[in-house]
Amino acid sequence: MQSLHGSVPSGNLSFAVKNNGTEITEFYLLAEDGLRIVGEVENIGPGLTRNLVVTAPAGKYTTACKPGMQGDGIRAAFEVTDSGNKTGVDADFQKLVDTGVQQYTAYVKDQTEQLVTGTKAFADAYAAGDVTKARELYAATRMHWERIEPVAESFGDLDPKLDAREADLEPGQEWTGWHRAEKDLFPPSGYTALTATERAKIATQLVSDTEELGKRTRTVVLSADKLGNGAKELLDEVARGKVTGEEEIWSHTDLWDFQANIDGARIAFENLKPALAQKDPALATGLDGKFAALEAELKKHAKGDGFAYYNELSPAEVQQLAALVDALGEPLSKLTSAVVL
Structure with a gap:
């Protein structure tokens, strides 16, 4: 075909x-x-x-x-x-809302399918000890996760298995998932590398948990409030973990995550925009501008198919990104109420 x-x-x-x-x-x-x-x-x-x-x-x-x-x-x-x-x-207003929800539901499914495919390729390289290939695939594959993070996080048993950071582990909690592999691929000084058996175990569970995520997202039920709130959650995620550089503490690939979170928030907004434009056209226009300004700033740090490493940014550049995130956050927080109420 x-x-x-x-x-x-x-x-x-x-x-x-x-x-x-x-x-x-x-x-x-x-x-x-x-x-x-x-x-x-x-x-x-x-x-x-x-x-x-x-x-x-x-x-x-x-x-x-x-x-x-x-x-x-x-x-x-x-x-x-x-x-x-x-x-x-x-067009009937509710039909516009329903169409937006349907479109975003399809988007989540599509991103999850790409995440499953990418995770398998990453896991194969990581388990085989192909550090160069695994490093190349790490950030680009994780973008599919980051774009749909609010939906993925709604599955409370899977999220910590797939995305837990070392700093967030509870006493006795087994550390698995992306960030466990990240530390092994981008090791800090004095780190003892995992054995081939340990890598294979991490890779196998990463694929298994991601496939389970794929199964669940095929039947997930979303609504306009979940889209609006999810968009704001993604921006909050940027402010909490990406702007601070805490998310990808070893790989410094935070800008890939940053872009993916903004992608997910923007697409949720754009799916609801036809309905929002009927209720609050000024808010719709304003959000268009805020998203465009933030994405234009991100593009300044693009390199090849990706971005500069976060530790390469100056304090002033980080501050500018943070300011644009804050500028978008306030109007984006109004999206849900504007569409739902």
Whole structure:
């Protein structure tokens, strides 16, 4: 199955998605950033055709087919040109809210699928003692977790297994998950490396717990308040752990986490924005500007496919990021009440 590319006029779009392959597949229409899901159809068996209908304004999009329902998928650029017809002006407010929730639910599922795929690759490299490969995969793979952190953290038994930091461990608590591997891959002075058997154990459990997370997110039930509150939680997470440099204390890959948290918060906001624009257009416009300012500042620290290490930033640069996080936090805290009440 090949991903669709080309251009069409704005309005109600209908995609007939036929699976000519041998694996069950999914089809996504993504926003220009390649993250926010505008619409999706899943569980398309070999030889079957499924239809996807979406209302799409003019803009640049990405189509993605995911054979086997894993990984990043086969992607292509897709453009919607301005037809001159306004879309969604008569849309019922609750329908806008419901659509936003559906889109974010699909986004969570997609990010979790990519997390599972990436975690397996990371775990293979780590267990094999391929330090260079595991280091390369560490931050980029964790971004999928960080984008959906409020949902992942809602599973209270899995979160500490996957994301506990050493400083947060309770007496007698076994330390597993990403940060256990992080310390082993980016060791401090005097650290004793784990044995091959210990690495294999950490890797096996990391994959097992992540697969369990994937199963649970497939049936997770979200709502507008969870999206709004989750967006604020992600920003609070940036303020608590990323701005301080405490999250990735050995790898110093905090800016990858920072970007991913902002991605998740922004997409929750954008999924609710059509509804918010009806209730409080000034807040919607203001949030657009605050998100743009913060992301522009983050881009200043981009390097290749990633970012500068956090310990390379000057105190003034950290202070500027913190100020922009604070500036976004206040209006973002109003999102839930503006949409729900």
